[in-house]
Amino acid sequence: MANVENRKSRWYFGGLGSAGAACFTHPLDLLKVHIQTQQEGKVNIVKSTLNIIKQQGILALYNGLSASILRQLTYSLTRFGIYEVTKQAVSKDGQYVPFYQRVGIAALAGACGGFVGTPADMTNVRMQNDIKLPPEQRRNYKHALDGLWKVARYEGVSGLFRGAGTATVRAVFITVGQLGFYDQIKMLLMQTSFFDDSLKTHLASSFLAGTIATAITQPLDVVKTRAMNAKPGEFTGVWHIVRYTGRLGPLGFFKGFVPAFVRLGPHTVLTFVFLEQLRLNFGILQQK
Numbered sequence: 001m002a003n004v005e006n007r008k009s010r011w012y013f014g015g016l017g018s019a020g021a022a023c024f025t026h027p028l029d030l031l032k033v034h035i036q037t038q039q040e041g042k043v044n045i046v047k048s049t050l051n052i053i054k055q056q057g058i059l060a061l062y063n064g065l066s067a068s069i070l071r072q073l074t075y076s077l078t079r080f081g082i083y084e085v086t087k088q089a090v091s092k093d094g095q096y097v098p099f100y101q102r103v104g105i106a107a108l109a110g111a112c113g114g115f116v117g118t119p120a121d122m123t124n125v126r127m128q129n130d131i132k133l134p135p136e137q138r139r140n141y142k143h144a145l146d147g148l149w150k151v152a153r154y155e156g157v158s159g160l161f162r163g164a165g166t167a168t169v170r171a172v173f174i175t176v177g178q179l180g181f182y183d184q185i186k187m188l189l190m191q192t193s194f195f196d197d198s199l200k201t202h203l204a205s206s207f208l209a210g211t212i213a214t215a216i217t218q219p220l221d222v223v224k225t226r227a228m229n230a231k232p233g234e235f236t237g238v239w240h241i242v243r244y245t246g247r248l249g250p251l252g253f254f255k256g257f258v259p260a261f262v263r264l265g266p267h268t269v270l271t272f273v274f275l276e277q278l279r280l281n282f283g284i285l286q287q288k
Contacts, residue, residue, distance in 0.1 A: 007283030008088060009275065014080020017274035018072040021267045026068050027061035028263035030128040033225055035256035045259055056131050064127030067144035071124050075117025076271075079175050082109035087183075099184050106180040107172045114171025119160040121167055122228040123147035129229050155232060163227035166238060170220035177213030178268055182206060202276045203269060210268030214261045219253035221260060 022029075034048055052060050086105045091097050097105075123144050130138045141147035151159050186205040189195040195204070226241050235241050245252045 006286045007279050008286060009084050009279040009283055011081040011085050012077060013275045013278040013283075014084065014271070015073055015077025017271045017278065018076035018080070018267075019069050020274045021270035022068045022072050023065070024270055025263050025267040026065050028259055028266070029068065029124075030061055030063060032256045032259040032263050033125055033128045033229075034132055035259060052131060060131050063131055064124050064144075067120055067124035067127050067141075067147060070144040071117050071120035074120050075113045075171065077113075078116045079106075079109040079113030079171065080179070080275075082112055083175070083179050096187060097183075099180070102183055103176055103180045106176045106178075109179070110172040110175025111168050113175065114168035115161075115164055117171070118162075118164040118167045119148055119151070120144060121224075122160065122162060123151065125225055125228040159232075162230070163224050166220055166224035166227055170217050170224050173220060174213045174217045174264075177216050178209050178271075181212050182209040182268075182272060185209060197280075199273065199276075202273055206269040206272035207265060209272075210265040211261070213268060214257070214264045218257050218260055222253050222255055 030052075031045060031048060034052075035045070049061075056063075083105055086109070087097050087102060090101060090105070123141065126139055127141050127144075127147060130140065139147070139150070141150060148160065155162075182205050185208050186201060189201050189204060190197065195201040222245060223238065223241050226245065227235065227238065230241075235244070245255075248255070
């Protein structure tokens with residue numbers, strides 16, 4: 001019997017895939033941030049989009065793109081890298097890693113990625129939110145590195161990690177939802193006669209994983225976004241933000257759910273499609 005080629009992913013493919021996906025989904029991420037940082041109960045997504053375009057031009061939808069890419073090259077590169085390397089290390093003779101082990105690996109990878117990516121994430125949130133503020137209140141970061149420098153200079157190095165707690169917890173859940181469930185769903189699909197290691201399987205698995213990830217992370221995402229966008233002294237801590245958001249009722253923690261799903265769904269799909277194409281074409285070649 002002829003040997004069958006089997007390629008494994010390299011540790012940095014996930015970060016590259018996520019950065020590529022961010023270039024397509026950034027406007028959706030910007031709208032999500034705008035909705036989450038408003039205290040009004042109801043927000044019209046279409047109206048918000050048209051207002052941004054009318055006031056700032058269509059390129060305003062890409063405000064903060066440099067920070068978004070930097071975030072993926074820190075946050076996603078870390079979590080995908082740790083997940084992939086650890087998963088391959090615990091796999092014996094190429095055997096499939098049990099689901100509970102992959103959940104644990106994903107949680108660890110997500111925690112590390114969430115913390116490492118906090119500075120870029122905070123800069124991303126602030127740059128996206130800038131266009132809805134009055135001119136005198138805007139931070140006016142020129143790009144991601146300029147934002148990091150100004151935060152460190154005027155708010156201290158610790159200011160770079162404002163919201164790190166909620167960002168890290170959110171990253172744990174989203175990484176479990178994306179990476180852990182993606183592998184599990186892909187495995188289950190490939191056990192049937194209708195799916196193989198092809199684009200069809202990658203699309204179906206990543207769409208379902210993106211749906212699960214959005215559902216379990218939205219409340220944390222709302223709190224994280226508000227923490228990162230807050231002015232110094234505006235909130236005394238995470239529980240202050242939770243109580244403030246809770247004034248809107250339980251649905252207040254799901255503000256921006258639709259744009260979050262619309263953003264995270266395509267972002268998850270594109271990330272894994274790019275990752276799988278990198279794996280199939282440039283991955284580590286093995287022999288079965």
